Amino acid sequence: MTGAHESSGTTQIRVVDLTATDAAQLIDEACRTTGFFAVTGHGVDAARRNDLLTAARRFFALPAETKARVALSVGGRAWRGWFPLGDELTSGVPDLKEGYYFGRELPSSPLPLPLHGPNVWPAEVPELRPLVTGWMTVMEHIGQRILAAMAVGLGLDPEWFRRQLTADPTVLFRIFTYPPQPHADANRWGVAEHSDYGLLTLLVHDGTPGLQVCVGTEWIDVPSEPDLIICNLGDMLDRLTRGRYRSTPHRVRNQTAHDRISLPFFLDPSWSATIEPLPLDPTFHDERERWDDADLSTIGGTYGDWLLTKVGRVFPQLAGEVLAGKKPVGDT
Numbered sequence: 541m542t543g544a545h546e547s548s549g550t551t552q553i554r555v556v557d558l559t560a561t562d563a564a565q566l567i568d569e570a571c572r573t574t575g576f577f578a579v580t581g582h583g584v585d586a587a588r589r590n591d592l593l594t595a596a597r598r599f600f601a602l603p604a605e606t607k608a609r610v611a612l613s614v615g616g617r618a619w620r621g622w623f624p625l626g627d628e629l630t631s632g633v634p635d636l637k638e639g640y641y642f643g644r645e646l647p648s649s650p651l652p653l654p655l656h657g658p659n660v661w662p663a664e665v666p667e668l669r670p671l672v673t674g675w676m677t678v679m680e681h682i683g684q685r686i687l688a689a690m691a692v693g694l695g696l697d698p699e700w701f702r703r704q705l706t707a708d709p710t711v712l713f714r715i716f717t718y719p720p721q722p723h724a725d726a727n728r729w730g731v732a733e734h735s736d737y738g739l740l741t742l743l744v745h746d747g748t749p750g751l752q753v754c755v756g757t758e759w760i761d762v763p764s765e766p767d768l769i770i771c772n773l774g775d776m777l778d779r780l781t782r783g784r785y786r787s788t789p790h791r792v793r794n795q796t797a798h799d800r801i802s803l804p805f806f807l808d809p810s811w812s813a814t815i816e817p818l819p820l821d822p823t824f825h826d827e828r829e830r831w832d833d834a835d836l837s838t839i840g841g842t843y844g845d846w847l848l849t850k851v852g853r854v855f856p857q858l859a860g861e862v863l864a865g866k867k868p869v870g871d872t
Contacts, residue, residue, distance in 0.1 A: 553753070553762055553770075557581040558685060567686065568693025571773060575788030576753045578768040582682050584744070586767060592671045593746050593801050599665045600638060600717045600799075610660040612641060612855065618648070618657030619851065625719070628854055630732040636721060637730045637792075642672050642713040653811055654848055655710070676713050676805065679742050683807035686771060687740060694781065694820060705739070705780075710808040710847065712738075717801050718750065718794040730792040730800070735832070736774035737850040738808035743770040748800035753790040754831065762790070776809065776843065779836040780818050783826030811844040 554570045556563055559581035570577035599607070599622075607622045615621035620641050626634040648657050661669045687701040697703075718730035730750065743751075747766035752759045762770055778787040794800040830836070839846060 553578055553760070555580060555763070555768065558682075558689075564689040564692035567689045571690060571693065571777075571785040573786075574753065574755045575778075575786040576755075576762065576770065576772045576790070578763055578770050579682075579686070580768065582769050584678060584682070584769070588671075588675070588678070589744055589766065589803075591667075592675055592803065595665055595668045595671050596640075596715045596717070596801050596803075597799075599640065599662055599668060599715075600801075602662070602664055606664060607662070610640075610662050615641070615657075615660045617654055618643065618646075618659070619655045620657070620659045623855075628731075629856070630729075630734050630854075633732055635731045636728060637716045637718045639714055639716040642676070642715075644676070644711050645673060653844065655712070655844075655851070656811070672713065672715075675803070676711060679713070679805040680709070680711055680807060682769065683740055683742055683805070686742075687807070690785070694784070694818065696818070700818075705809040705813050706807065708810045710738070710806075710811055710843065712806040712808065714804050714806075715801070716804070717799050718792060719799055720794055720797050722795050722797065730794050733789045733791045733831075735778075735787040735789050736772060736806070737776065737847070738774035738806050739776050739780075740807045741772045741774060742805045742807065743772070743802060744805075745770075745802040746800065748794065748796055748798070750792050750794045750796070750800050751790060751802075752792070753788055755788065759791075774806075774808070775834075775836055775839075776815070776846065779815065779839050781820065782817050782822075782824055782837070783828070784820065784824060786828075789831045808847070809843040811842065811847075813843045815840050815843060815846065 553574065554566060554577045556566045556577055557580050567577060604624060610621050612621040612623050620643060622640045625638045628635045628639065642659050643655065645659055646657050684702055687706065688698040691698050691700040745766065747764055749761060749764040751762040753762055773785050773787045775787045777785050
C-alpha cells in the first residue's frame with residue numbers, strides 16, 4: 541500500500557466480549573473503521589485449540605512425499621488437501637507458507653459443485669479428521685453469532701444474514717504453517733498484502749506474532765494472544781454494505797525462530813446467493829479510497845462465481861487442471 545508506514549503504537553485492534561450487552565455496537569464500530577476486531581467470550585476451550593495445533597504440527601512434520609498423498613490435486617474439484625511451501629500465490633507472488641485446505645464433508649457423487657465434496661485425510665495423523673470437523677462446527681456457530689451482531693449494528697433483524705445469505709453457507713477452513721524468516725528480504729512475506737474475498741474470517745493461531753493490518757496509512761500488529769479469535773471482513777461484506785463495512789489489507793511475516801501455525805476459518809454466503817447490496821440506506825456513499833483501487837460495486841452474479849474467480853488466481857495451474865471445461869451442476 542503506497543504511503544503506508546509501520547505502527548507508532550497509537551492504533552489498536554478492538555477486543556469485544558461476545559457476551560456483553562454492547563457487543564453489537566462495538567463490533568459495528570470496528571467494522572466501520574478498522575475492519576478487524578478480536579473477540580472474547582466465545583466459549584472455545586483452549587484444550588480443543590491446542591489439540592488441533594498439535595495434530596497440525598504432526599502433519600506438517602511428515603515427509604513431503606507422505607503429505608503429497610493428500611495433495612490438493614488428489615482432492616480435485618473439491619479443492620481439498622495439502623500444498624507445499626511456495627505453491628500458493630498472493631498477487632502473483634509465491635507465499636512463504638505451507639497449508640492444508642478443508643471444507644464441509646460432502647459426498648463425491650453425484651458430481652458436486654466446485655469447492656464442494658469430500659475432504660482428504662492423512663492416515664498418519666488419524667486424529668486430524670475429528671479435530672478439524674469438530675473445529676469447523678464450533679467456528680461456524682461463533683461466526684453466525686458475530687453475523688447476528690453485525691446485522692443488529694446495521695439496523696437489520698439479527699437473523700438477516702442467516703436467513704438471506706448463510707442458511708447454507710460456503711464453509712472453508714485452512715491450516716497454515718509459516719516457517720521462521722527472521723532475516724528475510726523485506727519484500728518477501730508469509731502472505732503478502734491482501735484482503736479476504738468472502739464474508740467473515742475467524743482466525744485462531746498458536747500465539748506467535750506476525751499478522752499485521754493496515755489501518756489508514758499505518759501498519760499495526762494484531763494481538764497475538766492465542767485465546768482471542770481475530771475477526772476480519774472480506775470483500776464480499778464490503779460490497780454488500782456498499783463500503784460501510786471495510787475489508788482491510790493485512791499481511792503476515794513470521795520473524796520468530798519457530799514456525800507459526802494459524803487456523804483461519806471462512807464463513808461465506810451460500811454458493812448460489814445473488815450478490816446485491818443489503819437493504820440499507822441507498823444514498824450512502826463511501827468517500828474513502830480502497831487500498832487496491834478496486835471498485836467492488838461492479839461485483840455481481842452469484843457468490844460461487846466470485847469465489848471461483850478468486851481461488852483460481854491463488855492456484856492458477858490447479859484451477860486449469862481441475863476446472864477447465866467443467867461447469868457447476870445446474871449450468872447449461
